Structure formats: structure tokens, C-alpha cells
Amino acid sequence: MRDERTLLQQALTGDDTAFASLVAAFQGPVYNLCYRLLGTPMEAEEAAQETFLRVYRRLHTYDQAQKLSSWILAIAAHYCVDRLRRRRRVVGLPVEEVLPRQPQEEEMAAAPEERLLHHERQKEIQDLLAHLPEGYRTVIVLRYWYDASYEEMAEMLGTSVSAIKSRLHRAREVLAAWLGERRASLAAAGPGRDVARDGLQ
Amino acid sequence: MGCNEAREWMSLRLDGQLEAAEEGQLSEHLRGCPSCALEWSHWQELDGLLRTAPAMAPPEGLLALVMERLRQQRARQIAGSLVVIGLQVTGLGVLVLGAVAYCLHGLAPVLSQVPYLVPAARFAAAHLLMVAGVLGEAIGVLMRVAVSSRSALLALAYALLAAGVMAAWLRVVFRRRPAARGPAGA
Numbered sequence: 001m002r003d004e005r006t007l008l009q010q011a012l013t014g015d016d017t018a019f020a021s022l023v024a025a026f027q028g029p030v031y032n033l034c035y036r037l038l039g040t041p042m043e044a045e046e047a048a049q050e051t052f053l054r055v056y057r058r059l060h061t062y063d064q065a066q067k068l069s070s071w072i073l074a075i076a077a078h079y080c081v082d083r084l085r086r087r088r089r090v091v092g093l094p095v096e097e098v099l100p101r102q103p104q105e106e107e108m109a110a111a112p113e114e115r116l117l118h119h120e121r122q123k124e125i126q127d128l129l130a131h132l133p134e135g136y137r138t139v140i141v142l143r144y145w146y147d148a149s150y151e152e153m154a155e156m157l158g159t160s161v162s163a164i165k166s167r168l169h170r171a172r173e174v175l176a177a178w179l180g181e182r183r184a185s186l187a188a189a190g191p192g193r194d195v196a197r198d199g200l201q
Numbered sequence: 202m203g204c205n206e207a208r209e210w211m212s213l214r215l216d217g218q219l220e221a222a223e224e225g226q227l228s229e230h231l232r233g234c235p236s237c238a239l240e241w242s243h244w245q246e247l248d249g250l251l252r253t254a255p256a257m258a259p260p261e262g263l264l265a266l267v268m269e270r271l272r273q274q275r276a277r278q279i280a281g282s283l284v285v286i287g288l289q290v291t292g293l294g295v296l297v298l299g300a301v302a303y304c305l306h307g308l309a310p311v312l313s314q315v316p317y318l319v320p321a322a323r324f325a326a327a328h329l330l331m332v333a334g335v336l337g338e339a340i341g342v343l344m345r346v347a348v349s350s351r352s353a354l355l356a357l358a359y360a361l362l363a364a365g366v367m368a369a370w371l372r373v374v375f376r377r378r379p380a381a382r383g384p385a386g387a
Contacts, residue, residue: 045260056271179247183243
């Protein structure tokens with residue numbers, strides 16, 4: 001397989017096969033980022049498509065000094081954050097929010113009990129992330145799923161390292177508080193165990 | 202070390218950003234402060250939960266959909282470019298036809314040409330060339346009036362007006378350009 005920089009150069013000259021290879025190489029990371037930020041598979045798929053169309057339109061603006069993956073993920077993150085801001089202005093939940101999620105290929109291959117566990121884990125994570133404002137959610141996702149350093153995040157999000165540190169700290173504080181409340185209410189057990197969690201939402 | 206500082210350091214510790222001495226200070230604080238120790242246990246649990254979160258497989262057909270949307274986008278760009286070229290040709294046509302009309306017709310008063318403009322406006326969409334022709338003729342008449350009055354000043358005014366109109370026209374036409382440009386053309 002040709003390396004990413006070569007593919008990018010070829011895509012710039014109008015080579016569709018080269019661009020398709022780039023999409024194939026980055027569709028996993030881009031889709032996951034969109035899913036973590038937006039929370040639903042349908043929105044994530046649409047956002048991933050839009051991200052790649054934007055990547056194509058901006059190919060000629062790519063700065064070789066930057067990591068290609070960071071550049072593409074930054075485009076995806078900015079798009080998702082804009083989308084979340086627009087969503088916040090709309091009253092009520094989108095239809096796909098209440099639809100059950102289709103199991104993915106990876107999960108289908110797993111045994112039923114593993115699949116259930118996988119589904120439960122995904123749900124728990126998305127519940128956690130849903131408690132964060134978009135700015136905090138972005139740094140958490142980039143830190144944990146993309147192993148991005150403070151400097152990389154600052155570059156991707158166009159902010160300072162100290163701002164990233166403080167956002168990460170605040171995000172963890174919010175999440176840990178929520179987790180603590182949840183654990184406390186689970187320990188108290190009983191049917192109304194999710195009251196504390198609902199009260200936080 | 203105060204509790205606020207300890208909490209700030211917890212985040213740095215999770216990212217492996219603390220020096221050995223700082224690690225020691227934080228551990229010491231946690232040993233002596235039950236509320237921070239409880240909070241640290243939540244931070245650790247959270248960290249573990251996020252670190253081991255499974256990745257999602259992208260949906261099948263995502264690649265094909267992206268490439269299909271790309272093709273559609275390009276088709277729209279080509280259509281847009283054709284419109285831009287059409288507008289440019291029309292704009293230039295107006296001036297050329299004006300010159301032709303000037304050459305072909307004898308002197309006539311400006312007012313007698315005005316009625317032509319009414320049907321021209323009515324059929325503007327369907328008869329773009331006719332509109333261009335009539336407008337051209339009107340410009341031609343203006344030029345003839347300017348020349349027949351033998352006023353160099355009027356002729357100059359017309360030239361300036363035509364240049365101004367043409368510059369404004371091209372500005373409008375070229376403003377559409379960036380939307381129609383793909384990376385392949387960059």
C-alpha cells in the first residue's frame with residue numbers, strides 16, 4: 001500500500017482511487033470520533049461522510065508539517081462540535097436518538113453474551129460522555145481514543161496547552177462526580193437507583 | 202498540599218505528567234485525606250472505563266457513499282461552471298452587439314428604442330440573446346447620440362460607464378468562481 005503522503009499528493013491531482021484509499025484508511029478513526037462526540041450511529045455516519053467531503057475540498061490547504069491523522073480528525077471534531085451546538089438550539093430529541101442501535105460487524109462476530117456486554121459498555125460510555133459539554137467531550141475523546149498529547153490537542157482545536165489541561169481536568173471532575181453519585185446510588189440499591197443519575201442530567 | 206491542588210494533579214497524574222517528587226506529594230496527600238482518596242478512586246475508575254472502551258467498526262458501505270457523494274458534488278460543480286461561462290459570454294455579447302448595432306443602424310432618437318426594452322424584460326428568461334441584442338442596440342443608440350452631439354465629453358462618459366458596468370458584471374460573475382473550484386484544479 002502506498003503511504004499516506006503519496007496518496008494525498010495523488011488525490012490532489014484528481015486521482016479518485018488514491019482518495020478512496022485515504023478514506024478507507026481513516027474511516028475507522030473518523031467514524032469512532034463522530035460516534036463518541038455525537039452519540040448516535042446514524043449521525044456519526046452522516047458526519048463521517050461530511051468530514052471526508054470537507055477533507056477533499058481542503059486537500060490543497062493541508063500543511064505537510066502537521067500529522068495527516070490529526071488534520072483529518074480536527075476537521076471531523078470541528079464539524080461534530082458545530083453540529084452539537086446546532087442540536088442544542090433545537091428543542092426535543094432527534095428521531096434516531098430513540099431508535100435502537102444496529103449491532104456492528106465487530107459485535108456480530110462475537111458470542112451473544114459478549115455482544116450484550118459490548119453493547120452495555122458502549123451505552124455506559126455514551127451515558128458518561130452525554131454529561132459533558134461539547135468542548136470537554138472533545139478533549140476526553142481525543143485523549144482516550146486517539147491518545148492525543150496536550151500539544152496535539154491544542155493544535156487540533158486551535159487553543160493553548162493550558163486550556164487543554166484545564167478542560168481535561170474539568171471534564172474528569174464532572175465525570176468522576178457523576179460516577180461517584182451513580183456508585184453511591186447503586187450501593188443504596190433498590191428500584192429507584194437511577195434517581196441520582198437522572199437528577200444530574 | 203491543599204485539596205484543590207491535589208485534584209488538579211490527579212488529572213496530570215492520569216496523563217503521566219507528574220514528576221516523581223510530585224507523585225510522592227500527591228500520594229502523601231491522598232493517604233491523609235479520605236475525601237480526596239475517595240475522589241481519586243472515582244477518577245481511576247473513570248480512567249479505566251474510558252481506556253478500555255471498545256472501538257466501533259465503521260458501517261459497511263461508508264466508503265462507497267463518500268465516493269458517490271463526491272461524484273455528485275463534482276457534477277454540480279461542472280454545472281455551476283457552465284452557468285458561469287454562460288454569464289460571461291452573455292456579458293461580453295451585450296457589448297459586442299452594442300457595437301454591431303451602432304455600425305448597422307442610422308441615427309435614431311434614443312426614445313424610439315425604449316419600447317424594445319419592455320418585451321425584452323418580459324421574455325428575459327427565455328430569450329436571453331434577444332435581451333442582449335436589444336440592450337446592445339440601446340447602448341449603440343447611446344453611442345450614436347454621444348457621437349452625433351460631437352461632444353467628446355459625452356463619449357468619454359459613455360466609455361467610463363461601459364467600463365464600470367463591465368467591471369461590476371465581471372465581479373458578479375467571478376464571485377461565483379471559488380464555489381466551483383475543486384482541489385484538482387488548485
